[in-house]
Amino acid sequence: MSTEPVSPSLEPTPKRERRKEARPRELLDAALALFVEKGFTATRSEEVAARAGVSKGTLFLYFQSKEDLFKAVIRENIGSLFPAWNEELNTFEGSSADMVKYAMNAWWERVGNTAASGIAKLVMSEAQNFPDVAAFYQADVVVPGTKLLHRILQRGVDSGEFRAMDTDKAVYTLIAPMIFLMMWKHSMGACAASANIIDPQKFIHMQVDMLLNGMLARSAS
Amino acid sequence: MSTEPVSPSLEPTPKRERRKEARPRELLDAALALFVEKGFTATRSEEVAARAGVSKGTLFLYFQSKEDLFKAVIRENIGSLFPAWNEELNTFEGSSADMVKYAMNAWWERVGNTAASGIAKLVMSEAQNFPDVAAFYQADVVVPGTKLLHRILQRGVDSGEFRAMDTDKAVYTLIAPMIFLMMWKHSMGACAASANIIDPQKFIHMQVDMLLNGMLARSAS
């Protein structure tokens, strides 16, 4: 397991020799699927190659090592959606409640319901074995995501639509259900039949409803 | 230049200790810690033994195989708290909102803040490699836990304290933050410093507050 320095996390975008195009997407996809399914260590390189339809040797033509493949899987699957999302929020017209709903649903469609959701499961499962990967994920996904959600909450509070709250902490009430959904989907949800949770979209809908309106009955004063 | 151990106190390497009774528990504890930290496959049997203060061979004196050890780790760390909890709920006097708060805090104290929290991370990470373990966890922990929370919500709805809701689904709004907390604690939280989330108790407090009261400002009609 790697104990490399955390700082220049994952060679930030390799300058030249961008053979990205040539580098089989199939290998990364196969690796993602298998790493998510079985874990990094329990997945054999040959399985990845086989699923990608190439031979064992070919894998190592594109990736220096299995660990290198692991990092590439993370890197390549985190295309940042945040710039676009931030843009959308800038131009969003509507209530902050709608904004929360919109953000959560958009997240489900573009991440949660995507192979990218496996990345979260993978990173969390392997975080301790790959601290630099965890740091990378934290910096490139968690922090921007947190900021985005924070903006939304703050907007609501500022406009008076939301009540006063510690937005720094409240933001995790939005993150928790997303993390939960991704973990569940790729673990219990894929095993125990009875764990086949409610429809994710309905779950999100209810979660948002509860967070916005609360469970308590309104006293019809 | 002494070749003696640096710390002359604290038992001077008590080799070959006979502790038939204590060994299994020590091995299980060591295994739990390491499996949670590194994953089942990435943990070497010898590491487990070493952490338990015994040699490689001793591990196999108590567990038939590494997989057997894995299953024992799960089994032995899931002492059912539910009978006691159900009892507490039966005699609980107070609002259903208080009940929710109480349940969540109790969970944190007795599970979330315990080595048992690692079990959840472990099971979710390895679920696909050990479907029977996942099923076991689902049946022995998830389902009873769900039922317990369901009772609370239903009590609130029945009494009119909570508004009408689909309690079957709403229950997951309480489960999600717990799962989130356990996963986070044993993954990102243990790595990236910046991921050292807010104090779990405060998170729970806020989560419950938001779920109960909602984010939206009450129209002071």
Next chain:
Amino acid sequence: MSTEPVSPSLEPTPKRERRKEARPRELLDAALALFVEKGFTATRSEEVAARAGVSKGTLFLYFQSKEDLFKAVIRENIGSLFPAWNEELNTFEGSSADMVKYAMNAWWERVGNTAASGIAKLVMSEAQNFPDVAAFYQADVVVPGTKLLHRILQRGVDSGEFRAMDTDKAVYTLIAPMIFLMMWKHSMGACAASANIIDPQKFIHMQVDMLLNGMLARSAS
């Protein structure tokens, strides 16, 4: 002081040769030799590989397990000679005494003096650990061999050349010296110098002579 291998000729250590076709046979031959020499359990997989000129791992490329290798060794070294032998006997012209001599000598040349003779030692030594192998050997070698010899004896009795006898049992007087020869050759004969028995061909000759003519002096009536 040269660090080169002493023999500059004879392929200078041809490493990593690709010989997919030849490997299995080479491994089987190496295994046969070592299993016969040291016994199955006492032979390390790596020794077999080394003698075959390959590495540990390569062995397991061709055989699923050491036990699988064992069974393959037996199976592959029992090419049935019996059809041909039966044919020979059908067309044999001469006395039944000559037939016995011929059969015993042919056996020595084609089995006893061959690597196949090790199989008998191996099977007998390991019979109790591998009952199915023993049964296989019994069915494929012992029974057909017994039948063949039985035919010869019966022919002699039928023609009046041999005296009346219980041929079912008499057949073992021919089998015993063969088994003896194979066992001895691969055990005592290979160790204690003084156990370097008489020339096998001479032994067979004398054995046959004694069995046919008897030790007793003929009363010149």
Next chain:
Amino acid sequence: MSTEPVSPSLEPTPKRERRKEARPRELLDAALALFVEKGFTATRSEEVAARAGVSKGTLFLYFQSKEDLFKAVIRENIGSLFPAWNEELNTFEGSSADMVKYAMNAWWERVGNTAASGIAKLVMSEAQNFPDVAAFYQADVVVPGTKLLHRILQRGVDSGEFRAMDTDKAVYTLIAPMIFLMMWKHSMGACAASANIIDPQKFIHMQVDMLLNGMLARSAS
């Protein structure tokens, strides 16, 4: 496996410290049975102890090592019958043919049909791993036995009862069936049902009959 010098084979009768009496016969018996059944390497020390009704540790109180136990098994089970047998032969009154019959039957009763027969199987199976044991067996059993049989044959030849023959070699026609019988009994005979050879005594009877009288019909001249 041992590569000790062959010469002073098996410390020839340890002078003092004859704790022979105290040394559990049970352990030697258990070891013999198991070594014969499964081979030396495939037999675990603990099994021997268990069968002898003692604990693992006790075994090593009496024998320095498993290999030491092996040698003791051989040594202790070869009580020399030859002095007595030689005596019997000296006083034997009767034909040399009867002498052969007598010797073979006596051997069966006192060796072949005894646990001692397992020794032969054991020694032959392990000869190459224990050359000194093989040499010991050769010197203490095979050579004396050969000499004994040689005496018988020579007596017959000298008296004119047997025809002229190379007695040095002819002796093996008597040894072969004994070796065969012992090997068979402890290998194929103990496995494949169909290999449950004819009654050993009948086999010996027929073998002797054939060797003495020959298979060929006597020309009634």
Next chain:
DNA sequence: TATGAATGAGTCTTCATTCAT
């Protein structure tokens, strides 16, 4: 480039042997 046979370090597991009791 692609292949897959070959390699050998690494891991699980066994078991002869030791030693505290």
Next chain:
DNA sequence: TATGAATGAAGACTCATTCAT
């Protein structure tokens, strides 16, 4: 003496990685 828990060297087998083709 006897026990059996503990040890650790050794062996079967795996799999990331290399390299001849």
